[in-house]
Amino acid sequence: MSQTRSHRTANSLEVAISGGSMGGLFAGIALERAGHDVTIYERSTGELRSRGAGIVAQQHVRRFLERHDIVVPEEITTASSERRFLARDGDVRASRPDSMVFTSWDAVYRRLRDAFPDDRYRMGAEVVDVAPETATATIAGGSERVADLVVAAEGGQSSTRRRLFPEVEPKVADYVAWRGVVPESDLATDTVEAFDDRFVFYQGSNLLILAYLIPGADGGTEPGERRLNWVWYDTLADRDRTAIFTDASDTERAFTVPPGRLRDPVRRRQLERAANVLPPVFETVAAETEAPFVQAIYDLAVPEMTVERACLLGDAAFVARPHTAAGTAKAAGDGAELANALEENDSPDAALSSWDETRTEYGSRLVARGKRMGDERLHLATRPS
Numbered sequence: 393m394s395q396t397r398s399h400r401t402a403n404s405l406e407v408a409i410s411g412g413s414m415g416g417l418f419a420g421i422a423l424e425r426a427g428h429d430v431t432i433y434e435r436s437t438g439e440l441r442s443r444g445a446g447i448v449a450q451q452h453v454r455r456f457l458e459r460h461d462i463v464v465p466e467e468i469t470t471a472s473s474e475r476r477f478l479a480r481d482g483d484v485r486a487s488r489p490d491s492m493v494f495t496s497w498d499a500v501y502r503r504l505r506d507a508f509p510d511d512r513y514r515m516g517a518e519v520v521d522v523a524p525e526t527a528t529a530t531i532a533g534g535s536e537r538v539a540d541l542v543v544a545a546e547g548g549q550s551s552t553r554r555r556l557f558p559e560v561e562p563k564v565a566d567y568v569a570w571r572g573v574v575p576e577s578d579l580a581t582d583t584v585e586a587f588d589d590r591f592v593f594y595q596g597s598n599l600l601i602l603a604y605l606i607p608g609a610d611g612g613t614e615p616g617e618r619r620l621n622w623v624w625y626d627t628l629a630d631r632d633r634t635a636i637f638t639d640a641s642d643t644e645r646a647f648t649v650p651p652g653r654l655r656d657p658v659r660r661r662q663l664e665r666a667a668n669v670l671p672p673v674f675e676t677v678a679a680e681t682e683a684p685f686v687q688a689i690y691d692l693a694v695p696e697m698t699v700e701r702a703c704l705l706g707d708a709a710f711v712a713r714p715h716t717a718a719g720t721a722k723a724a725g726d727g728a729e730l731a732n733a734l735e736e737n738d739s740p741d742a743a744l745s746s747w748d749e750t751r752t753e754y755g756s757r758l759v760a761r762g763k764r765m766g767d768e769r770l771h772l773a774t775r776p777s
């Protein structure tokens with residue numbers, strides 16, 4: 393499937409995108425709608441549609457969905473009007489009015505995926521090499537795609553980033569995020585009421601847990617159809633990281649043990665800890681969650697997002713800690729701004745250079761903010777690097 397590069401203007405480029413999750417789809421849709429000829433290569437062979445948990449639906453994401461006529465955001469979001477902080481015994485320690493909008497990763501992914509042409513989305517296509525000087529992507533199996541621009545939207549473990557910036561390493565924090573989603577229909581009425589219309593937190597010693605309601609697995613946003621999403625940042629002090637990240641088939645994983653793959657002793661130990669350190673309502677929610685999972689927390693930042701005719705975006709370029717709740721919004725911004733820069737500049741090189749400058753600055757600031765939030769505000773530590 394070798395193709396030759398056509399000589400196009402900045403307004404009509406051939407773009408090969410490696411990675412078809414949020415970052416790849418945001419960029420793919422924005423570029424395709426701006427008149428570029430875009431193909432997405434996604435290495436996974438299965439559906440990504442039914443995976444993922446909750447995300448804060450930041451304004452950037454909602455605006456992207458609206459501006460590109462993808463979905464009316466209200467159709468795939470839930471909302472809360474109060475931020476509530478619990479005491480260890482479950483009493484309300486403080487609360488204040490605060491409007492937040494939430495959604496689920498799968499609800500956004502499904503809409504983005506449906507908005508991008510099927511014949512331009514290649515599944516089971518792993519990009520194994522990128523030559524930035526010729527904008528060439530090599531796909532596993534040996535075929536080459538020569539484009540005008542290659543976009544690597546390959547997530548935090550991006551192999552293209554490792555080849556372009558081998559010195560950039562994720563810096564792992566000394567705490568992790570235990571996470572889960574539970575259908576509200578599996579919870580007692582008073583448990584659901586504790587979270588309804590609220591963003592609920594508990595801050596303990598070296599831990600922070602929060603929860604909010606998100607759309608159901610089939611996208612339903614009405615009471616009774618939703619799921620409760622929780623995230624428990626917990627210290628690794630006195631814990632064995634390797635044991636936690638060794639999954640049910642005894643494989644050691646670097647960054648996440650996905651739903652259903654935690655080993656029983658690991659899960660049991662965390663539930664025992666929940667009973668000892670969390671307010672009762674959070675302990676209940678953790679115990680009722682069928683398939684909790686765990687994710688490493690890390691900071692990652694590239695020095696620049698473009699190398700000749702290749703660029704990195706989304707988590708492939710910058711991973712800020714989840715306290716910023718900005719990973720998806722950043723991916724949306726990276727994609728939308730790339731399309732804008734190509735529109736506004738006379739040449740692709742000028743566009744890439746201006747995009748690189750603004751988005752690298754934004755990504756670096758976000759990573760620094762996430763680190764501060766984790767280390768200082770939440771009193772959760774970082775391993776000295």
Ligand SMILES: Cc1cc2nc3c(=O)[nH]c(=O)nc-3n(C[C@H](O)[C@H](O)[C@H](O)COP(=O)(O)OP(=O)(O)OC[C@H]3O[C@@H](n4cnc5c(N)ncnc54)[C@H](O)[C@@H]3O)c2cc1C
Pocket residue numbers: 410411412413414415416433434435436440443444445446447496497517518519520545546547548550551552705706707708719720723
């Ligand atoms: C299945 C899934 C579920 C997620 N659920 C949540 C969630 O619930 N909450 C949350 O906050 N964040 C979630 N995330 C992460 C979230 O999508 C990102 O933090 C953020 O939106 C930035 O997305 P990204 O596209 O840059 O990276 P990612 O979402 O990590 O996507 C990277 C994509 O690139 C593909 N890929 C990697 N290397 C190659 C290659 N060489 N060739 C071709 N394809 C490649 C991967 O298969 C993946 O689909 C999830 C990610 C995935 C993949």
